[in-house]
Amino acid sequence: MAGYEEVDVLIIGAGPGGAGVAYELKDTGAKIVCLEQGPWVTPPEHPHYHDEWEIEKQRGWAYDPNVRQLPEDYPVTGTTTPYMMNNVGGSTVHYAGHWPRYKPVDFRKGTEHGLEGTIDWPISYEDLAPFYDRNDAIYGISGLLGDPSYPDRKNAQRDPMVLPGKLGLKYAKASRDLGWHWWPSDNAVITRPRENREADVGHGNELSGSPTGSLSTPAHAHWPYNVRAGVDLRPMSRVETITAEGGRATGAVYIDRNTGNRHEIRAKIVVLAANGIGSPRMLLASAQKGHENGLANSNGMVGKYLMHHVFAFCDSWFDEPVEGFKGSFGSPMYSHEFYHTDMDRGFVNGFGMQVARSFGPSYAAMGTHTGYTAPWGEKHRDFFANHFANHLMVFMFGEDLPVETNAVTLDPEVTDSDGIPAAHVNYELHPNDIALAKYGIEKIFEATRAVGAVETNDTGVLYPPPAWHLMGTCRMGNTPEDSVLNKWCQTWDLPNLFVVDGSTLTTGGAVNPTSTIGALAVRAGEYIKRNYDHITSQRTTPSNADAPTM
Amino acid sequence: MNDALGEKPAPFGAPETTVAPGWGGGFFETGRPRLGGLEQPVRFTDAQAAVLNALADTIIPPHPDWPNASEVDLVAFCGRYITPSGYKNKHFPFADADSFTAALDKLGQAFVDADPAERAKALEALEKAEDPFFEQIRALVYYGYYSRPEVVIAIRRNVPAGKDYHGPPLPYGYIQSLEPWDETTLAQANENGSYLETEQVTRVDLSKLTWTK
Structure with missing residues (x-):
């Protein structure tokens, strides 16, 4: 490794956090480099046009990097099923596109109960609301405004709703008949074409991405524009160490995965956006003189308070067509009837019910989401005829408590293909999570039976949970004692080191986190843009009260 | 070639394998599985x-x-x-x-x-x-x-x-055969649901918790 290059802003990770910050900074004239360890996945690499699209979901498009084992992946050990991808666009390249926001109460869970490691966010819903709107406009979101379970969102832009099909209409009827809240979902799926993106055609395979661009991901919504404006995006560039000196981050050493060569890059501001497992891993792996426990970890909190949400999959079958293979996978509707804490239930927090699509006939034969595998032999034909496309699945997912011992650490024995320590996850469900989830399963089947479900099956409370949501491990907080970041996503230890991804979230809510991660990225990017000179001259990270404002 | 295991690399154009977790070079063998499976399938008698x-x-x-x-x-x-x-x-x-x-x-x-x-x-x-x-x-x-x-x-x-299933999700999708929301149903959607304003959030009665650690 000889010499180094200098830039203004170095971003590590090209998912929603990194892409969002770059988008806000792209027109400032700043020299910006984004290092992404994976490739930019191209349309022909998606399985959507193949007869074998279903088995491919178990292989190169498996959600879990430990199963998928692509060159860009890194191991995650422990009792865990981490669902992430490492490529331009991050894990949104295989997400469903569910796009709910947090509610005001989600920012005040410390006030509401304060159990385990729960604290209030350092910001409120009202602080973030305008950034939700801006972020939605960048991605392209379909849906319907007016949900009475949220504050008014009159400035949000929406494409027309995705079509519900028989499946969405059925659960909407169930919720309505029971007098429950329900509302058509917001989805990161465009229903009107945009530049370089086709509108949704209801194909339903978003969990293997979208070769047409109908799924709103940074690979389509951000990076073409970031690159056009001059942001230097470098796929196949794996960061080995974030460097620091004199109380400030100085840049990073990375490996060009095409050549194997190491390079040093120095930056005035470093933005880490490698997801709720990858970011703490990177900070811990960057232990160095003066930061022996890892960067930004003087209080020992990096990696702690990992949250995934508590999950159960609930299958119902009907004696009439539901046609779950039709329609964008992003939920057609949801119910937040049980979202808020009601102490008469005996637990804090709540859960959402999110109606999901099904996949194809192989999925039906292999047991859908609940392992209800079709019998082989004489009973197979009848089973298939009665179950395929008569199926409706509802996700029960609830807010899990932030627990200190639920944590990402470094595995002392396992490394990735470049010798960087693997992440190790310890995650155990809290009794409150389990009580909440069991209640949720009952309520979901109450609804489906009310509209004629003739058969049901569920996973029970899933352990380990399907970890699509990687949250809390470098959380924002109120003081250097209760968190890793201040309210502007600056690490308390190094004022020019920002963390902007799922690890930033102080609590998890009971909603999918990507819209909130994106909103925080817009906010952090705007903050850096407005306060660049101030940040680059700070020697210590200001308190929330003393930090310059927007 | 991974001599320790005597294995060839993955058959998808990948470079060398690694030995075992934690050994030099890492945990994962490199290589992306080809869509559609092997270009040269295994032959059976x-x-x-x-x-x-x-x-x-x-x-x-x-x-x-x-x-x-x-x-x-x-x-x-x-x-x-x-x-x-x-x-x-x-x-x-x-x-x-x-x-x-x-x-x-x-x-x-x-x-x-x-x-x-x-x-x-x-x-x-x-x-x-x-x-x-x-x-x-x-x-x-x-x-x-x-x-x-x-x-x-x-x-x-x-x-x-x-009856409408057509195999691979694309290029056709199902947009032409999906039922839309009807106005009557949508009009009923706002009959239920509420939220707490930020300043309405107060401490709940934790003595009602029914779980124990």
Whole structure:
């Protein structure tokens, strides 16, 4: 490794956090480099046009990097099923596109109960609301405004709703008949074409991405524009160490995965956006003189308070067509009837019910989401005829408590293909999570039976949970004692080191986190843009009260 | 070449494998599995192919309204999705050719010649013994059979709920046959639901918690 290059802003990770910050900074004239360890996945690499699209979901498009084992992946050990991808666009390249926001109460869970490691966010819903709107406009979101379970969102832009099909209409009827809240979902799926993106055609395979661009991901919504404006995006560039000196981050050493060569890059501001497992891993792996426990970890909190949400999959079958293979996978509707804490239930927090699509006939034969595998032999034909496309699945997912011992650490024995320590996850469900989830399963089947479900099956409370949501491990907080970041996503230890991804979230809510991660990225990017000179001259990270404002 | 394991790299154009977790070079063998499986499928002998087809007809028995599982070329499908001899067995359905063909050979001509009840008994024995081959062959038959275009046509013809199913999600999608929201239903959507304003959030009564640690 000889010499180094200098830039203004170095971003590590090209998912929603990194892409969002770059988008806000792209027109400032700043020299910006984004290092992404994976490739930019191209349309022909998606399985959507193949007869074998279903088995491919178990292989190169498996959600879990430990199963998928692509060159860009890194191991995650422990009792865990981490669902992430490492490529331009991050894990949104295989997400469903569910796009709910947090509610005001989600920012005040410390006030509401304060159990385990729960604290209030350092910001409120009202602080973030305008950034939700801006972020939605960048991605392209379909849906319907007016949900009475949220504050008014009159400035949000929406494409027309995705079509519900028989499946969405059925659960909407169930919720309505029971007098429950329900509302058509917001989805990161465009229903009107945009530049370089086709509108949704209801194909339903978003969990293997979208070769047409109908799924709103940074690979389509951000990076073409970031690159056009001059942001230097470098796929196949794996960061080995974030460097620091004199109380400030100085840049990073990375490996060009095409050549194997190491390079040093120095930056005035470093933005880490490698997801709720990858970011703490990177900070811990960057232990160095003066930061022996890892960067930004003087209080020992990096990696702690990992949250995934508590999950159960609930299958119902009907004696009439539901046609779950039709329609964008992003939920057609949801119910937040049980979202808020009601102490008469005996637990804090709540859960959402999110109606999901099904996949194809192989999925039906292999047991859908609940392992209800079709019998082989004489009973197979009848089973298939009665179950395929008569199926409706509802996700029960609830807010899990932030627990200190639920944590990402470094595995002392396992490394990735470049010798960087693997992440190790310890995650155990809290009794409150389990009580909440069991209640949720009952309520979901109450609804489906009310509209004629003739058969049901569920996973029970899933352990380990399907970890699509990687949250809390470098959380924002109120003081250097209760968190890793201040309210502007600056690490308390190094004022020019920002963390902007799922690890930033102080609590998890009971909603999918990507819209909130994106909103925080817009906010952090705007903050850096407005306060660049101030940040680059700070020697210590200001308190929330003393930090310059927007 | 990974000399320690005596294995060849993954057959998808990947470079060298690594030895084991934590050893120099890392945990993961590199290589992206090819869409559609192997470009050069594993070849079966005629005898092995006959056993494989007999297994397919045992797992999904013939029916006059449906293509026979033994007649939709699942032999080729299996050949594309199992791992060739000498290569690291790292992708679903995690079936290595040596073990897979050995299992076919073990069942042999006797399985092919057996009547359906006897075949079922033999397969049931594998299932009860939790032989890995059972889960591999069941997955390959289910994924393979329901991916074949002639079976997709049969689904459209035979399963009322599947009358619009057309196989690969793209290019067509289902936008033309999805029911839209109707105005009456939507008008009822705002009848229920509320939220707490930020300043309305107060401490709840934690004495009502029913769980214990």
